[in-house]
Amino acid sequence: MAGKPKFIFVTGGVLSSLGKGLASAAIGALLESRGLTITLLKLDPYINVDPGTMNPFQHGEVYVTDDGTETDLDLGHYERFVNVRLGADHNFTTGKIYDSVIQKERRGDYLGGTVQVIPHITDEIKQNILQTAQGVDVVIVEIGGTIGDIESLPFLEAIRQFRFDVGEENVLYVLLTFVPYIPTAGEVKTKPTQHSVKELRSIGIQPDIILCRTDRFLSKEIKAKIALFCNVSHDAVITAKDVDCIYEVPLVYNQEKLDDKILEYLNIWTGSPRLEMWHHLMKQINNLKHQVRIAVVGKYTDLTESYKSLNEALFHAGVYNDAKVELHFIDSSTLTKENVAEALLGADGILVPGGFGARGVEGKILAIQYARENKVPYFGICLGMQLAVVEFARNVAGFKTAHSSEFDENTEFPVIYLMREWFDEKTQSVQKRDVNSDKGATMRLGAYPCHLPLKESYAYKAYQAEKISERHRHRYEFNNEFMKALEEKGFVFSGLSPKGDLVEIIELKDHPWFLGCQFHPEFKSRPMTSHPLFREFIKASLENRVQKDS
Ligand code: GLN
Numbered sequence: 107m108a109g110k111p112k113f114i115f116v117t118g119g120v121l122s123s124l125g126k127g128l129a130s131a132a133i134g135a136l137l138e139s140r141g142l143t144i145t146l147l148k149l150d151p152y153i154n155v156d157p158g159t160m161n162p163f164q165h166g167e168v169y170v171t172d173d174g175t176e177t178d179l180d181l182g183h184y185e186r187f188v189n190v191r192l193g194a195d196h197n198f199t200t201g202k203i204y205d206s207v208i209q210k211e212r213r214g215d216y217l218g219g220t221v222q223v224i225p226h227i228t229d230e231i232k233q234n235i236l237q238t239a240q241g242v243d244v245v246i247v248e249i250g251g252t253i254g255d256i257e258s259l260p261f262l263e264a265i266r267q268f269r270f271d272v273g274e275e276n277v278l279y280v281l282l283t284f285v286p287y288i289p290t291a292g293e294v295k296t297k298p299t300q301h302s303v304k305e306l307r308s309i310g311i312q313p314d315i316i317l318c319r320t321d322r323f324l325s326k327e328i329k330a331k332i333a334l335f336c337n338v339s340h341d342a343v344i345t346a347k348d349v350d351c352i353y354e355v356p357l358v359y360n361q362e363k364l365d366d367k368i369l370e371y372l373n374i375w376t377g378s379p380r381l382e383m384w385h386h387l388m389k390q391i392n393n394l395k396h397q398v399r400i401a402v403v404g405k406y407t408d409l410t411e412s413y414k415s416l417n418e419a420l421f422h423a424g425v426y427n428d429a430k431v432e433l434h435f436i437d438s439s440t441l442t443k444e445n446v447a448e449a450l451l452g453a454d455g456i457l458v459p460g461g462f463g464a465r466g467v468e469g470k471i472l473a474i475q476y477a478r479e480n481k482v483p484y485f486g487i488c489l490g491m492q493l494a495v496v497e498f499a500r501n502v503a504g505f506k507t508a509h510s511s512e513f514d515e516n517t518e519f520p521v522i523y524l525m526r527e528w529f530d531e532k533t534q535s536v537q538k539r540d541v542n543s544d545k546g547a548t549m550r551l552g553a554y555p556c557h558l559p560l561k562e563s564y565a566y567k568a569y570q571a572e573k574i575s576e577r578h579r580h581r582y583e584f585n586n587e588f589m590k591a592l593e594e595k596g597f598v599f600s601g602l603s604p605k606g607d608l609v610e611i612i613e614l615k616d617h618p619w620f621l622g623c624q625f626h627p628e629f630k631s632r633p634m635t636s637h638p639l640f641r642e643f644i645k646a647s648l649e650n651r652v653q654k655d656s
Contacts, residue, residue, distance in 0.1 A: 110272070110273070110276055111239040111242055111243060111244065111245055111276070112243065112244045112245070112276050112277070112278070112372045112374065113235070113239070113244070113245050113246075113247060113268065113272065113276060113277045113278070114133065114244060114245070114246045114247065114277075114278045114280060114368065114372075115247050115249060115265045115268075115277070115278070115279050115280065116129060116130045116133070116246065116247065116248045116249065116280045116281075116282065117249045117253055117262070117279070117280070117281050117282070117306065117311075117313075118249075118251070118252055118253065118281070118282045118283070119252060119253040119254075119281055119282070119283040119284075119298070119299065119301075119302025119303070119305070119306065120252070120283050120284040120298040120299065120301075120302050121252060121284055122251070122252050124282050124283070124284055124319045125282070125319065125346075125355075126180075126248050126249075126250075126282050127148070127178075127179070127180030127183045127184070127248060128183055128187075128352055128355055129280075129282050129317055129346065129355070130146055130148075130180070130183075130184070130246050130248040131146065131180075131183040131184050131186070131187035131188060131355075132187060132355040132356040132359055133246055133280070133359070133364070133365075133368065134146050134184065134187055134188040134190070134246050135187040135188055135356040135384070136356050136359060136360055136364065136365040136368075136379060136381075137243075137244055137246075137365065137368070138188050138189060139356070139365075139379040139380050139381050139384070140365065140369070140376040140377060140378070140379045140380075141376055141377060141380075142243040142244055142374070142376060143241070143242045143243050143244075144188060144190065144242055144243060144244045144245070144246060145190055145192070145196070145238055145239075145242045145244075145245055145246070146181075146184040146188065146190065146192065146196065146245075146246045146247075146248070147192075147195070147196040147197065147198075147235065147238055147245065147246075147247050147248070148177075148178050148180050148181060148184075148196065148197045148247075148248045148250060149197075149198060149199075149231070149235075149247065149248070149249050149250060149261050150178055150197065150198070150199040150200070150250040150251075151199070151200050151249075151250055151251040151255060151257035151258040151261060152199055152200060152201070152250075152257065153199070153200050153201045153204075153257075154199060154201050155199060155201040155202050155205055156175065156176050156177070156197070156199065156201075156202065157176055157177065157178055157199075158176030166179045166411035166412060166414060167179045167182070167411065167412055167413060167414040167415060167416075168579070169181050169182040169414075169415060169629065170551060170552060170577045170578070170579045170626065170629055171185075171191070171192050171193045171194070171196075171552065171577070171629075172191055172193060172552055172553040172575075172577065173193035173194055173552050173553070174532075174551035174552025174553070174577075174578075175193055175194040175197065175551075175552070176551065176579070177192070177196070177197040178197050178250070179411065179414045179415075180248060180250075181196060181197055182414055182415050182418070182629065183352075184196075185629075185632075186418060186631075186632055186633060187356070195234070195237060195238050196238060198231075198234055200257060200260070200261075203227060203230050203231055203234070203260075204227070206230060207221065207226055207227055207230050223260050223263075224260075224263060227260050227264075228260055228263050228264040228267060229264075231260065231261060231264035231265075232264050232267065232268055232271065235247055235264075235265075235268065243374070244372070244374075247265070249261050249262065249265065253281075253302050253305045253306050254302075254305050259309070262306075262309050262311060263309065263310075265279075265311070266309060266310045266311050275372070275373055276372070278314050278315065278368060278371050278372055279306075279311055279312070279313045279314050279315075280313065280314065280315045280316075280317060281302065281303065281306060281313035281315070281316050281317065282317045282319060282346065283298065283299040283302050283303075283316060283317070283318055283319065284298055284299070284318075284319050284320070285298075285299055285318040285319065285320040285324065285328075285332075286298070286320070287320065287321055287322060294320060294322070294324065294328055296328065296331055296332050296335065299316065299318065299332055299336065300332075300335045300336060303316070303335075303336040303337070307337075312337060312338075313336070313338060314338065314342060314371055315338065315342045315343075315344060315364070315367060315368070315371070316332060316336060316338055316342065316343050316344065317344050317346040317364070318332065318343065318344065318345055318346055319346045319348070320345060320346070320347060320348070321347065321348045322345075322347065323345050323347055324343070324345045326340075329343040329345075341363065341367060342367055344359065344362045344363075344364045344367070345358075345362055346358070346359070346362075351388070351391055353384065353387055353388060353391065353633050354388055356381070356384055357381065357384055357385065357388060360379060360381060365379060383634055387425070387633055387634060390425050390428075391425055394424065394425070394428055394429055394430045395428050395429070396427070396428055396429035396430070396648060397429060397430050397432060397651075398424065398427075398429045398430070398431055398432065398454050398455065398644060398647050398648050398651055399432045399434060399452055399453055399454045399455075399647075399651070400420060400431055400432070400433055400434065400453065400454065400455045400456070400457055400644075400647060401434045401436055401449075401450055401452075401453035401455070401456045401457070401473070402416070402433055402434065402435050402436065402457050402458075402459060403436045403438045403441070403456060403457070403458050403469070403470055403473040404435065404436075404437075404438060404458065404459045404461060404466075404470075405437070405438065405439070405461050405463070405465060405466050413459055415626075415628040415629050415631070416457075416459050416487070416628045417433065418628070418631060418633075419627065419628035419631035419636070419637055419640045420433065420457075420640060420644070421633075422631045422632065422633050422635075422636035422637070422640065423631070423636045423637065423640035423641045423643065423644040424644055425633070425636065426636040426641050426644070427641065427644045427645050427648055429644065429648055431644065434452070434453065436449055436450075436473070437466065437469075438458075438466035438467070438469030438470045438473065439465055439466035439469055440469065441466075441468075441469030441470075441472050441473060442469075442472070443472060446469075446472045446473060446475075446476050447476060450473060450476050450477075450482070453482060454482075454483070454647040454648065454650050454651040454654070455482065455483040455484070455485065455619075455643060455644070455646065455647030455650065456473055456474075456476070456477040456482050456483070456484050456485075457484070457485045457486070457487070457490065457643070458470050458473060458474060458484075458485075458486045458487070458489065458490030458493060458494075459487050459488070459489070459490055460487050460488035460489050460490065460579070460580070460626055461488075461489040461490075462489070464512075464513045467493065467513055470489075470490070470493050471493050471496060471497045471500075474486065474490075474493055474494050474497040475497050475501055477620065478494075478497065478498070478614065478617065478620060481617055481618055481650075482650060483618055483619040483620070483643060483646035483647045483650055484617075484619070484620045484621070484622075485619075485621060485622075485639070485640075485643040486621070486622030486623070487622070487623060487626060487627070487628070488578075488579070488580050488623070488624060488625070488626055489580075490622055491611075491612060491622025491623055491624050492510050492512075492522040492582060492584070492622075492624075493510070494612060494620075494622040495521050495522055495584060495588075495592070495597075495612060495622070496508055496509055496510055496521055496522065498592060498595070498597055498614075499519060499521045499588060499591075499592060502595050502596070502597075503588075503591050503592050503594075503595045503597075505518075505519040505521065505588070505591075507519060508520075508521045508588075509521070509522075510522035510523070510582055511523040511524060511582070512524075512581070512582050519588070520585055521584070521585050521588045521592075522582045522583065522584060522585060523582060523583065523585045524539065524548075524581060524582060524583075525539075525582075525583045525585075525608075526538060526539065528583070528603075528607050528608060529603070529605045529607055531554055531555055531603065531604060531605075532552070532554065548581050549578075549579060549580060549581050550578045550579075550580060550581070550583075551578060551579055552577055552578065553575045553576065553577050553578075554575065554576065554577075554578055554603065554608075554610075554625070555573060555574070555575050555603070555604055556573070556574050556575065556576060556601045556602065556603060556604075556610040556611070556625070557572060557573055557601070557602055557603070557604055557606075558571065558572055558573075558574065558600060558601055558611070559572070559600075559602065560598065560600050563598060563600035563611075563613055564600070564613050564619060564621050564642060565600040565601050565611045565613065565621065565623075565639070566600065567642070568638035568639050568641065568642040569638045569639075570638075574601075576610075576623070576625035576626070576627055576630065577625055577626050577629045577630065578624065578625045578626065579626060580624065583608055583609070583624070584608070584609035584612070584624070586607070586609070589609070596614060596615040596616060597612060597613075597614065597615075598612065598613040598614065598615055599611070599612060600612070600613050600621075601623065601624075608624070609624065610623060610624045610625060611623045611624070618646055618649070618650060619642065619643060619646030619647075621639065621642075621643070623639065627639045627640065628640070
């Protein structure tokens with residue numbers, strides 16, 4: 107489809123956590139299945155400039171894109187559902203918008219004018235949306251927060267104006283609301299939806315399509331009632347029924363003819379959707395033959411949102427291996443020498459994910475030791491790789507007090523440390539930093555190339571390639587001074603930066619599968635193309651289970 111780009115704005119009413127991110131991603135998937143090129147962006151009303159410094163407990167995972175932007179976890183949904191590569195231009199917050207407007211004001215760009223929310227902030231928002239539209243047919247824009255929040259007002263005002271700027275026929279407003287079933291009344295209630303629409307209309311936006319999140323398919327009568335009270339056509343009221351598996355969402359929307367309606371409103375002509383891959387995926391998911399139990403030893407055990415991409419990557423790898431992955435979250439701060447074996451007894455595979463902060467570090471090291479000694483498949487991601495180095499250095503290579511200088515600044519054996527100087531592939535220049543460097547600014551972030559020189563390594567066997575690229579988010583690195591000593595004891599360095607100065611993957615000899623990587627492979631796993639390392643880890647864990655059973 108050539109011609110002017112179209113814009114779909116997805117807002118949410120009634121309450122948060124209805125799944126606007128997933129809804130936007132699923133709409134993207136449906137449009138892509140019709141041959142359209144699309145992109146997605148998320149506008150977040152909070153004041154942090156980006157979510158990089160936000161606590162995962164509060165905000166869920168920080169998702170990292172190829173270009174090294176620390177973004178909202180919804181961008182993870184987008185990339186998993188749609189063939190798009192997103193980056194800095196695809197997630198902006200109130201903080202980022204104000205930051206840019208204030209910088210312009212300081213530079214004198216506004217020529218002495220009074221800088222105001224309307225038009226300066228709203229113009230900045232609109233411009234940020236417009237700049238992502240180049241070369242795509244449809245831009246899907248998700249507005250964070252809930253209708254009625256004070257913070258989201260400038261964003262809503264901007265998207266209201268947007269329709270006038272680019273033409274009515276090029277803009278569509280989708281509202282996701284909640285239609286609860288009240289057991290004592292024996293019926294679903296539409297009033298919250300009516301109120302959200304009223305609220306949205308008071309800002310000047312009339313939704314075109316209402317997506318009703320609910321636990322059952324809505325009857326014709328209910329849809330007619332919502333249509334009447336909310337001023338939309340009957341077939342623009344769509345049931346967004348709860349599903350067991352998020353990858354079913356595009357199919358449920360398609361069944362409700364949401365894609366037809368969107369195309370009709372935006373006046374786009376395409377062929378019918380090619381949803382075979384999604385149907386095939388769901389068939390696989392619904393018929394998984396095996397089961398495998400993975401212990402995730404980490405810090406954020408209460409909220410699955412904190413490890414969103416990790417959970418998804420494990421799930422994808424399970425589907426690939428025809429296995430349901432049962433996740434067992436273990437709070438590493440509860441692990442002791444005495445209880446570690448009992449805690450991990452039922453685990454077919456053990457994984458230590460990325461993390462920051464000292465809490466629970468010794469517990470993670472105990473879990474790694476258990477995996478190494480008992481030959482349980484182990485996968486260490488970022489911090490999980492660093493601690494595998496610490497464990498091996500201490501317990502095998504004889505550096506009894508080894509540690510990462512993140513947790514013990516004065517350790518005699520800093521096997522993981524802040525590298526002072528290294529060659530940065532991104533900027534093609536030598537980078538320097540010291541302990542006093544500003545927190546946010548010193549991380550190695552985003553995609554970096556990695557070489558896999560050893561054909562016999564688990565890494566090479568998984569990727570089947572000599573050169574790979576993966577996303578990073580960390581400050582500390584392996585200290586090359588210890589390379590030889592660890593190698594002599596059976597440690598394998600199977601992934602290195604192109605110049606060889608940064609260790610990216612480590613493994614163990616004489617172990618069924620023990621691998622740690624300095625990057626975060628979970629960000630690149632997709633439901634239909636599971637990530638090679640996760641795939642191999644789950645495969646080894648399944649083999650371990652079979653062996654235990656026999
Ligand atoms: N805290 C470690 C570092 O900064 C690991 C970070 C991570 O696991 N993402 O290097």
